[in-house]
Amino acid sequence: MNCQEFSEHATEIARAQVMDAAARERALGHAEECGPCAARLERERAMSAALRATAESFGEVAAPARVESALLAAFRTQHAAPQETVNAQTLAPVATHGNVRAFAPRFGRRARVAVAASAIAASLILAFVVVRRAPQQQAEPSKQLASQTPPVTPAQSTPAEASVPPSPQDGPVEDSPAGDRAERPVNKGNEGGRPARVQRAAGGQSYKKSLAGAALAFNIDGGQAVFAEGDAAASESEAASLRGDAAALTDFVPISAGASSAPLDGGQVVRVEAPRAALASLGLPVDPTRANEKVKADLLLGHDGTAHAIRLVR
Amino acid sequence: MSAPTTMRSDEELLRLTLAGDERAFTDLYRRRQAGIFRFALQMCGSESVAEDVVQEVFMALIREGRRFDPARGTLSSYLYGVARNQVLRRLERDRHFVASLDADEGREAADDAHDARPDPLSELARAETVASVRQAVLALPAHYREVIVLCELQEMSYAEAAGALGCAVGTVRSRLHRARALLTDKLAEQRARGGEERPARESFSGARCFA
Numbered sequence: 398m399n400c401q402e403f404s405e406h407a408t409e410i411a412r413a414q415v416m417d418a419a420a421r422e423r424a425l426g427h428a429e430e431c432g433p434c435a436a437r438l439e440r441e442r443a444m445s446a447a448l449r450a451t452a453e454s455f456g457e458v459a460a461p462a463r464v465e466s467a468l469l470a471a472f473r474t475q476h477a478a479p480q481e482t483v484n485a486q487t488l489a490p491v492a493t494h495g496n497v498r499a500f501a502p503r504f505g506r507r508a509r510v511a512v513a514a515s516a517i518a519a520s521l522i523l524a525f526v527v528v529r530r531a532p533q534q535q536a537e538p539s540k541q542l543a544s545q546t547p548p549v550t551p552a553q554s555t556p557a558e559a560s561v562p563p564s565p566q567d568g569p570v571e572d573s574p575a576g577d578r579a580e581r582p583v584n585k586g587n588e589g590g591r592p593a594r595v596q597r598a599a600g601g602q603s604y605k606k607s608l609a610g611a612a613l614a615f616n617i618d619g620g621q622a623v624f625a626e627g628d629a630a631a632s633e634s635e636a637a638s639l640r641g642d643a644a645a646l647t648d649f650v651p652i653s654a655g656a657s658s659a660p661l662d663g664g665q666v667v668r669v670e671a672p673r674a675a676l677a678s679l680g681l682p683v684d685p686t687r688a689n690e691k692v693k694a695d696l697l698l699g700h701d702g703t704a705h706a707i708r709l710v711r
Numbered sequence: 712m713s714a715p716t717t718m719r720s721d722e723e724l725l726r727l728t729l730a731g732d733e734r735a736f737t738d739l740y741r742r743r744q745a746g747i748f749r750f751a752l753q754m755c756g757s758e759s760v761a762e763d764v765v766q767e768v769f770m771a772l773i774r775e776g777r778r779f780d781p782a783r784g785t786l787s788s789y790l791y792g793v794a795r796n797q798v799l800r801r802l803e804r805d806r807h808f809v810a811s812l813d814a815d816e817g818r819e820a821a822d823d824a825h826d827a828r829p830d831p832l833s834e835l836a837r838a839e840t841v842a843s844v845r846q847a848v849l850a851l852p853a854h855y856r857e858v859i860v861l862c863e864l865q866e867m868s869y870a871e872a873a874g875a876l877g878c879a880v881g882t883v884r885s886r887l888h889r890a891r892a893l894l895t896d897k898l899a900e901q902r903a904r905g906g907e908e909r910p911a912r913e914s915f916s917g918a919r920c921f922a
Contacts, residue, residue, distance in 0.1 A: 408888050444891055447898075448863040450837055451844040455864070458752065459745035460765040468740060468769050469733065475773050476731040 398427040403434045411441030522704045523669055523696055649697055649706035667696045668710065721786035729776050740769055743787065746865065747794045753860040754798045756849045760805075764797045788874030795857060795875060802853055847897035855890035862887050 406424040409416045428435045670691045697706040719727070719735070721742070727735030744765050751761035771793050772779075779789050848859055861872040862883065869887075873880045 408891060440895060441891070444895060445863075447840050447844050448859070451841045451848070452864045452866065454841045454845075455749050455753070457745065458749055460748040460762055464744070464762055464766050465737070465740060467766060468773070469737065471770060472728075472733060472736050472773055476733075 398423040400427075400431060400434055403427045403431070404437065407434070407438050407441050410438065411445045413445075522698075523671060523707075644693075644710040645695070646709040646711060649695075649708045651706050665698050667698060669694055669696055722781055725772070725776055725779060725786055728772070736773070739772075743790055744769070746787075747790055750791060750794055750860060750865060751798050753848065753864050754795075754853075754856060755801060755805075756845075760798075760801055764794050764801070767797050768793045784874040785871075788871065791861070791875035792877060799853060843898055843901050844894070847894050847901065850897050851890060851893055855886060855893055858883055858886045859890045859894065 403424050406416065406420055408414075410421060410424060428438045670693055673687055673690050673692050693710045695708050695710055696704050697708075699705055719738075721739060724735045724739040724742075728739060747768055748761050748765050751764035752758060755761060755764075768790055772790070779786060783789075848856055848864075851859065857876060858872060861867045861875060862869065867875070869880045869883045872883045876883065
């Protein structure tokens with residue numbers, strides 16, 4: 398064995414690794430005859446001893462108990478509420494590495510893409526529902542809209558059971574495009590959680606309700622959009638943001654295809670345009686003499702993009 | 712009758728965890744958190760960072776655990792891999808973290824370690840050695856540091872380290888050889904500077920963080 402070959406085995410010998418016995422004997426034999434390689438082996442052994450002492454110096458160090466408590470709280474929240482409502486954007490996966498996904502800071506490009514995809518899915522769902530309901534509307538021309546629209550009733554708010562898992566990072570739920578929008582943080586009482594925000598686009602083109610940590614919930618109850626949330630005051634504020642919307646002409650009307658009387662843990666309201674005739678088929682009051690005109694409506698979507706309710710707006 | 716969760720495999724505990732079994736999650740956490748914590752601590756030299764990393768690793772497990780694929784490796788490797796990604800991200804963000812540690816904290820910790828030992832002279836040498844090695848490890852490039860931490864400080868096999876790092880066993884082996892050589896150089900540099908000041912007091916600014 399020469400010095401080059403010896404160097405390939407010196408570390409394994411010093412680390413007491415399992416290796417070919419014959420190769421080990423040859424390497425040790427070489428070290429007995431070669432001063433530099435003997436010194437090399439001695440240095441490797443000293444390094445291994447120093448590293449072992451360093452490893453031992455860490456002892457039984459472990460994460461403090463508060464980490465376990467925080468994680469258990471997050472676990473309970475996760476399993477108390479439907480998936481994806483808790484800390485929805487805490488860890489946005491951005492890359493894979495073998496079996497491991499790398500996690501980027503929240504609110505990255507994927508989150509924005511998800512919101513955009515959700516809006517697109519909502520549009521497609523509305524189109525599908527409109528097409529499906531159109532024949533029914535022709536059979537029921539009696540429903541009227543507009544000036545006879547009943548006043549929007551106050552929404553209710555109920556405490557939510559869910560809480561938000563603590564996270565070392567906090568930040569906005571979603572990047573906001575420029576414009577004269579108003580943002581309303583509603584994540585009161587959620588320690589360590591990200592605030593949920595209501596965003597109103599300039600020009601009233603769309604509303605989005607993005608949920609991260611808070612278990613903010615919609616419920617369609619008798620034509621009203623009802624919020625359920627951990628903080629009653631915040632919930633009331635959220636409800637007011639919709640019921641106080643001067644643009645609303647009707648209450649939310651459940652859409653049978655995806656509607657449920659159960660509370661929706663999160664979702665968003667997307668403003669769309671559709672023919673009056675199509676909206677009438679969903680049970681909204683529409684003036685038949687203006688059936689060909691387009692009107693604006695708010696579509697209430699669940700996290701999965703399913704349309705749960707609709708209302709007319711100015 | 713089902714077996715106690717402490718006797719179940721990591722993968723079985725994960726399955727129960729994802730089904731909402733809090734006891735299984737607790738057992739899995741208690742089984743694996745210390746190793747993850749030490750790995751992050753040894754990589755970053757900061758207890759607070761290590762704490763954050765542990766939290767994020769297990770939060771990822773709660774939320775993204777269904778993405779674990781047993782065909783690609785063990786759950787332990789998966790957890791170390793997530794921890795590694797978190798650590799590397801933080802190292803990138805806090806590139807000068809080690810240099811910013813307070814040297815006084817290192818001194819206090821080294822002194823505390825000395826006081827606690829029954830044989831002051833031998834333990835002084837040991838503490839200084841440990842302090843020097845810790846400092847030298849933190850000074851290594853990240854891809855060499857992680858093989859030292861996994862193979863030497865965590866005492867993983869090459870195969871286990873390869874699973875955690877997502878690379879071949881041969882890569883781990885060659886990196887470890889190179890890392891040890893670099894470590895030897897770093898320690899020699901420390902000794903060379905030690906003529907002006909005691910090595911532990913001069914070089915190990917991060918002792919407090921490891922305590």
